[in-house]
Amino acid sequence: MKRTLLNVFAAILLLTGMASAGFCGGKKIICVIDLQDKSSHQSGWRNVGAGVAEMIVTALSETKKYTLVERSKLDAVMDEQRLGASGAVTAQTAAKIGRLLGAKYIITGAVTEFGIKNSKLGVGGLSKLKGLGGLGGGAKLSTTKARAVLDVRAIDTTSAQIVASASGEGEKSSSKVSADLSIAPSFDFGKEGFDETILGKAARNAVNSVIKELTRKFDEAGGGAVKIIKITGSRIYINSGGADGEKKGNTYVIYRQGEEMLDPDTGESLGSEDEQIGTAKVVKVTPKYSIAETKTGGVTKKDILRAK
Structure with missing residues (x-):
């Protein structure tokens, strides 16, 4: 078993x-x-x-x-x-x-x-x-x-x-x-x-x-919320490409996930309150991923991007 x-x-x-x-x-x-x-x-x-x-x-x-x-x-x-x-x-x-x-x-x-x-x-x-x-x-x-x-x-x-x-x-x-x-x-x-x-x-x-x-x-x-693959300087690589409907010029809002909230009685996840920390604009699109530019500092791979 x-x-x-x-x-x-x-x-x-x-x-x-x-x-x-x-x-x-x-x-x-x-x-x-x-x-x-x-x-x-x-x-x-x-x-x-x-x-x-x-x-x-x-x-x-x-x-x-x-x-x-x-x-x-x-x-x-x-x-x-x-x-x-x-x-x-x-x-x-x-x-x-x-x-x-x-x-x-x-x-x-x-x-x-x-x-x-x-x-x-x-x-x-x-x-x-x-x-x-x-x-x-x-x-x-x-x-x-x-x-x-x-x-x-x-x-x-x-x-x-x-x-x-x-x-x-x-x-x-x-x-x-x-x-x-x-x-x-x-x-x-x-x-x-x-x-x-x-x-x-x-x-x-x-x-x-x-x-x-x-x-x-x-x-x-389009892609809705996307994840960050890697970060190089001001460039953010995201898991959304041309095959997913991504287009050059698309703008995303960058969010940082807050602490997960749990129901005290059931222990069930109630989600988290996300914090908006900046924006990013797609500058290059490949079939499977894209590159976005941002002026926001301190972005990490744990942050997520949502279509603006």
């Missing part, structure tokens, strides 16, 4: 060592935590938050703009930190998880609506549907509407600040019994055929809406 755990965390350390800047091959590294299931569905749906998180991972991967942290590595860190794999974590805790995984952003949030709306279709006729174990009885044909609503936020792991948020809604209607597995109770994400149900399609529409908004905000924000 000890050897297995050592191997797991050796792999994590290797990942963070290779991508400590939050980038891999010029792409931002993103980690997605299971969303909280805050929907009031009464149909016995299981793993809703985890299922939607997997959909978000797939949709982000399909943009080919980002590198996604593997689920096994996330689970290992969550277990080590004794946290449930859920969106119910503070921004500071989420940032800590992301840093351990070498991620630039960590995405969390909630599923606020998930289920069937205005459905008069009985479930008895689903007894012949493959893989559902049979539900007995006879079905009545009626129009069925599925709806899914998501609220997500992206947290910069360097600053523990929310850099983007997005909401997405998805709806889908159907009046075909044979194609409608979505009303089956206790139906899990990942089961064969789910994506073709009206609820699967509604969830996909909601996810696509969220990803479109997040991607737009990521592009507009």
